[in-house]
Amino acid sequence: MTYRGLILEFGGVLTIRMRLNGEAFERSEGLAPGTYTRALNAHPDGVAIYKALEVGEATQEQWNRVIGGILGIDPTDLMRRALANLHLEPRMVDAARRARAAGIKVAMLSNSFGLTPFNPYEALGMWDGQWDAIVLSEQLGVRKPDPGIYLHTLEQLQLAGEECVFVDDHAVNRRRPLPWGSVRSTTRTLPRRWRGWMHSWITRWQRNDVMSRPALTRQRLECGESYGSPLISPDARSTRLRGAHCRKSHEA
Template identity: 45%
Template sequence: MTQRTGLILDFGGVLTTSVAACASGFDRRAGLRDGTFLSVIAKDPEGVRLYADLERGAISQEEWNERTAALMGIDGDNLLGRVLADLHPAPEMIAAVAAARAAGVKTGIFSNSLGSGPYDIYGGYDLHANHDVVLISESYKTRKPDPELYTIMLGLMELPGEACVFVDDTARNLPPAEELGIATVLATDSVSTITQVEALLGLSLRPEV
């Protein structure tokens, strides 16, 4: 087996707290039935199309805000920022990734875009300074799980699939990575995710106590 020397990470829900939990909090604050927002972007045909267009960079965040809010019958002003108001860094996961990089593992962010404004989900994380590679889907006008994007990511990492681990909190984003020989981890809680990554890299990524 090729030694695994690359760690590829989704952003939201991996280096941050749960996006789904944020959506539930938004529903409550907006006076919507629990599950409304996630249903609109994952099940409503127009909502699904709009969200895919946002991730591909085919529409701006401002346009997405207005058109998606209209599907829910609410105000669209900074909708994404309001939905993700409770999103925070996941410090244990961030520290583990930093430990992997310090040990010589190449790290890369592989994230579907949500646009850059008015709300910037990546603000304050200094991704380019803290990781070797940053791929945001809108720059390539496609999105995960498009297999082409995974090949591009490996090219940027300058590593074969067998040398990489990929962590994502969305199950449908994992199979294209597995097809390229990448070991995958479905992110749940930080402790479980870190344990799985440690096993795959053969490294301890947490401080000894």
């Protein structure tokens, strides 16, 4: 079977590494190195409010107040300030556009940063017109790695799971059995070898040179697990994931 769908994470895949953005934010706010990451990943209130934000149980303004309180800084429009140094990864954005132009269905799948008062997807020009589907966790009430969000993405694309390639920067989002067979990938921020493979794949697609699973399974993609510091091996091998199109047993 030929791959017909490309599903991309926003932060850390379509953008630069989240860790780089966090470090720049710490410098701009005069925070000690690592302070922001610890607030998000280690402080119990920070962990709880981020999880609630991602599933739509907290507003971005509530996140601003909680994280601002932990950091001891002005919470006003904090998410905008926290993401001020998050820039697009141009070659990945170009790869997504080339894929769609070649007839591949392309989705952006993201655990949400919230949409108001600051919409980071819109701010970076990723909100309208260039996706076959945009899937945000807050709009569904579930976040990665819950299988429901992957099933919903497949339904939006109207593709079987085995037809899709999924690119994410966190191992935890790929660890449990997912409802598709796919290449599993991550970024640091997508080294040249992986970016080159993406461009090669799309170019061959445009030339009607069918790229089937056996060709793809020569790739090996692995990553680390800490927030904002994904790792990738320089060589590649894909792992076929268990599952089929919209397997409802995952929702039981």
